[in-house]
Amino acid sequence: MVAHVGLISLTSCFSPLSRLPRLSSTKHKPFAMAAMNEDPVRQWILSEGKATKITNISSIGGGCINLANRYDTDAGSFFVKTNRSIGPSMFEGEALGLGAMYETGSIRVPKPFKVGPLPTGGSYIIMEFIEFGPSRGNQSVLGRKLAEMHKAGKSEKGFGFDVNNTIGSTPQMNTWSSDWSQFYGEHRLVYQLKLALDQYGDSTIYEKGQRLVKSMGPLFDNVVIEPCLLHGDLWSGNISSHKNGEPVILDPACYYGHNEAEFGMSWCAGFGGAFYNAYFEVMPKQPGFEKRRDLYILYHYLNHYNLFGSGYRSSAMSIIDDYLRMLNA
Structure with missing residues (x-):
């Protein structure tokens, strides 16, 4: 989402991904008083970061x-976000997605x-620092790599996330579902429509949106x-490239879903023909793709409406x- 800025991130670190399950192990543990x-x-x-000294801390916005x-440390650099x-x-959620x-x-x-958690309130995440290059990288490579991720990343639990x-x-909301249309309708569109109703009293968009959700089955x-x-x-703020030109994506809102839903932010992602051609070589385009595209864009327009106001309502x-x-609905 546009305001969720892809913070300038991140040169390789040392801790293996086997550490990842421990990310949530201290989830609700209070800090000891001494700490x-x-x-x-x-x-x-x-x-655990294997450094003996921190040589510099610099804000990167x-x-x-x-x-x-x-x-910056004697064991390499780390990227830290705080809230x-x-x-x-x-x-x-971000760490599990990454x-x-x-x-x-x-x-x-x-x-x-x-x-x-931070002792004074709020929280932090520590991750790898990747030295970014001057551009967002090659569109063809980005399309192919993204398709490879979609092809490799599967779930036996259905649609949703842990x-x-x-x-x-x-x-x-990422509650697991075996039915994509139900998942997308309930946990994406209806959730946002209810927010609009609660926040703005927008019964028009709520009622029409509900009609769409009940009628969208033929699109699939x-x-x-x-x-x-x-x-x-x-979107473009969450896409960059390593200094060697390799595409990098960050700041995710991960879940398991229909691969086409990935293009819901395409209106501000800058994907061109080279991107889509490379993507569909790996993940072939399915019948009706063009008819479904705006359905996935709708989720993000509704979210922008709820976050930033009426400027996104008309879209x-x-x-x-x-x-x-x-759909004659």
């Missing part, structure tokens, strides 16, 4: 949600190392839908109205 006045980020870097810093008002659950994408062995993502996470700062006729691991928030309403006409 209350200590910095847990510094503690981790100087112990942040979005409207988190702050970001680069920690002073939100507990660890948001970063735990770990799942990393494990596909496809596209480059920063490896997550540690998530925890934890709920966030899309920007909006909660994203003759389509084979497998649960693919999705980044979930793939969301236009998509809903077009589908209601198309």
Whole structure:
């Protein structure tokens, strides 16, 4: 999502991904009193991070949600995001998503190392620092690598994710479902429609959106839908490249879903013909792709409406109205 800035991230670190399950092991453990006045980020870097000294800490900006810093040490560099008002659950969701994408062995993502609470409130995440190059990389390579991730990242549990996470700062519900249309209708569109109703009293978009959800079944006729691991928030701010030109994606809102849903942020992702050609060589385009594309864009327009106000309402309403006409609903 646009405000969820892809914070300038991240040169390789040392902790293996086998550490990842421990990200949530201290989820609800309070800090010992002796540690209350200590910095847990510094503690981790100087112990499990294998560093003996931190040589520099520099701010590398942040979005409207988190702050970001680069920690340079004698054992390499780390990327640290902090949030002073939100507990660890948001970063735990991000870490699990990054770990799942990393494990596909496809596209480059920063490896997550540690998530925890800050003693003064809020939370942090420590991850690999990747030295970015001057551009977002080759579109063809990005398309191919993303398709390889979708092809490799499968779930036997169905559609959803092991934890709920966030899309920007909006909660994203990932309760498992065996039915994609039901999952997308209930946990993506209806959830956002209810937010619009609660926040703005927008009964028009709520009622029309509900009609669309109840009528959208034919859009999935003759389509084979497998649960693919999705980044979930793939816009230009969350796409970069390593200094060697290798594509990098970050700041995910991961879940297992229809691969086409990955293009829901395409209106501000800058994907061109070379990207799609390379993608569909690995993951062939299915019948009706063009008719479904706006359905996936709708989720993100609704989210922007709920986060940033009425400037996005007309775009969301236009998509809903077009589908209601198309489906005679």
